[in-house]
Amino acid sequence: MARYLITSALPYINGIKHLGNLAGSMLPADVHARFRRLQGHEVLFICATDEHGTPAELAAAEAGQDVATYCAQQYKIQRDACEGFRLSFDHFGRSSNPPNHRLTQHFCEVLEKNGLIEERVSKQIYSIDDKRFLPDRYVEGTCPVCGFERARGDQCDNCGTLLDPIELKHPRSKISGSTNVEPRDTAHLFLLQPKMQERIRAWVDKATDWPQLARSIAYKWLDEGLIDRSITRDLAWGIKVTQNGQIRPGFENKVFYVWFDAPIEYIGSTVEWSEAGGGDWERWWRTDKGADDVTYVQFMGKDNVAFHTVSFPVTIMGSGEPWKLVDRLKAFNWVTWYGGKFSTSEKRGIFMDQALELLPSDYWRWYLMANAPESSDAAFTLEQFQQTINADLANVFGNFVNRITRFAASKFDSEVPDGGAPGANEAKLADEFAERLKALTQFHEQMEFRKAAAELRAIWVAGNEYLQVAAPWTALKTDRDAAAVGVRTGLNACALFAILAQPFIPDAAKTVLDAIGVPENNRMWPNPDDRGVWDALPRGLKITPPDVLFKKIEETDIAAWSERFGGAGG
RNA sequence: GGGCCCGUAGCUCAAUGGUUAGAGCCGGCCGCUCAUAACGGUCUGGUUACAGGUUCGAGUCCUGUCGGGCCUACCA
Secondary structure, eight states: OOEEEEEEOOOBSSSOOBHHHIIIIIHHHHHHHHHHHHTTOEEEEEEEEBOOSHHHHHHHHHTTSOHHHHHHHHHHHHHHHHHHTTOOOSEEEETTSHHHHHHHHHHHHHHHHTTOEEEEEEEEEEETTTTEEOOGGGEEEEOTTTOOTTEESSBOTTTOOBOOGGGOEEEEETTTOOOOEEEEEEEEEEEOGGGGHHHHHHHHHHOTTSOHHHHHHHHHHHHHOOOOEEOEESOSSSOBOEETTEEOTTOTTOEEOHHHHHHHHHHHHHHHHHHTTOOOTHHHHBGGGTGGGEEEEEEEEGGGHHIIIIIHHHHHHHTTSOBOOOOEEEEEOOEEETTBOOBTTTTBSOBHHHHHHHSOHHHHHHHHHHTOOSSSOEEEOHHHHHHHIIIIIIIIIIHHHHHHHHHHHHHSTTBOOOOOOOOHHHHHHHHHHHHHHHHHHHHHHTTOHHHHHHHHHHHHHHHHHHHHHHOHHHHHHHOHHHHHHHHHHHHHHHHHHHHHHTTTOHHHHHHHHHHTTOOGGGOSOOOTTOGGGGGOSOTTOBOOOOSOSSOOOOHHHHHHHHHHHTOSOO
16 A cells, blocks of 8 residues: 555636646546545545636736635635536645745745845836736737737737837736836845756656656756746735745735745645644655655646746755655646637636536546547547547446346346356456456556546446347346346446446446445455456345436537537637 | 647547557447447548658658647746
8 A cells, every 4th residue: 555645736716717627637636546545545635726826816806806805705616616526635725825825935934044045126017007016928018129019028929029028118007008107126036946957957857757748848947947036926915925934024015926835835735634634744745754655646737847847846855855746747738629729708618617517527527538638639529528428428338337237127136146157258258357457557557547548448348248248138038047147247347347437437436336235345446366356246135226327418418508618610 | 939749540549660550439231129229240431741861661760841739937
């Protein structure tokens, strides 16, 4: 038994997430966490909302709320949606909660003691009407190079030139449109990342089992050279900047930059879990306090890789303290909506809360994992979704359960029948099952979600193939014992299929396991070499055929949803 | 602009430089009748974006072109 610390990239507080966000970190992290638990390992699965930064303040203002109220409300919405999708976090925290404040301030102070922090004054654009300093991307103006009138403060989208907002001609606030802006001096703390460059590189060099995408992004940053990076911002909402435990002089109106405090919330959320009675958090994070044997696995979208492979490790390693660093890392590409971007404003795509209004979570979980964006972006289309669900869940798995349980109910008095002995058909099924289970287990261990789903599906298909040749309905006419073997094998197959399905479709799996009376403690991940699993259900055990597990998605559903969410045409 | 990734069957995707490029879905045919018009079997389907090159051998390596995506540190 091993110990796994699993984190998913933190969803930003700025509104509910769409299916792409779900598929790119939270859902695969959940599938992996469930798998490791079923293997009997000790798992701690942590997530949280990422609540600081300019967009949160703006979204709150737009909603006519103060930021704290807005975040509290959005947190609840996101937490409920996660529950709806059966994301089995041990704790779903908030980056605005006290533990993250304490930890973030601690890291900064310790980094400063280690000579990795420097205070510098720079010029930033201040919007007088908005009463705030503007992040680079919130300043618009005329590009000094090409004359493009809607250049952003960090880069001109027309000619590609990297800019400093000070350079823009006719600068204006992208928030209010006001041109009443001016450069002002402002002091900020800079993290001297170049001093950590070689230690980070040595660490990445050893991380040979990271995916190619992750390593190439990390090396890109390292090859270009790490730069001193500002870790504070002129904002009101966030974590106060301290020095020796007091507000740092001159930083009364400043907070930490959201990207500095957000990853620290992985630890902060674990502390929240601990304070809520979960257990000892240091045992998971401090290698001097028991975290030595922890395997830390991170899930994230590709946009997040640099921050997890370079920035956050600079913070952690720079502290000089024995914190746990990531061991295994899984990065995803994007799920697209018909090949384009999900877009709230243009009503393209489905968001987590909307999805649950349409169908139970298992439907989405299965599709998004069977088509996970692992090697490249993956297009979500309603038509593909319909085909996949109807074929894999309704026809292959759902109907398998239905046909065998109903047959057992009508011809064998709703019991796991006794009598007969397994023969060639049963041996063939058991052989194939053992081989595929080995592959399935390996795919889960490697976090190859598409391949795992395909293998699981192949196992379900093997069940239907078996029933076709065993044909207990035919055998029953001449040889009741032969039919009994077929039904008994089929019912045990139901149990096994559902057990293996738990990481992907936990609700449906539970329905099946409950219906055929598999006790909670007999639902662990099976061993491929254990042939006893085919006679695991006690003979004579009463079963109850479950209701139809998955209803099919109809053409009329697709038409309606396409209209509502902007399908192929929109 | 720079860097990285991708382009394979109608669709979604596989394939340590090594037999005839595979699988699912879709479509055709056959079988079965326990089951959600479900299941099983079988067949059709390819100039691996394009043009060169290296190699005994290239989907895979190299160069270029076209198309798409991502990153580029102040969106998060």
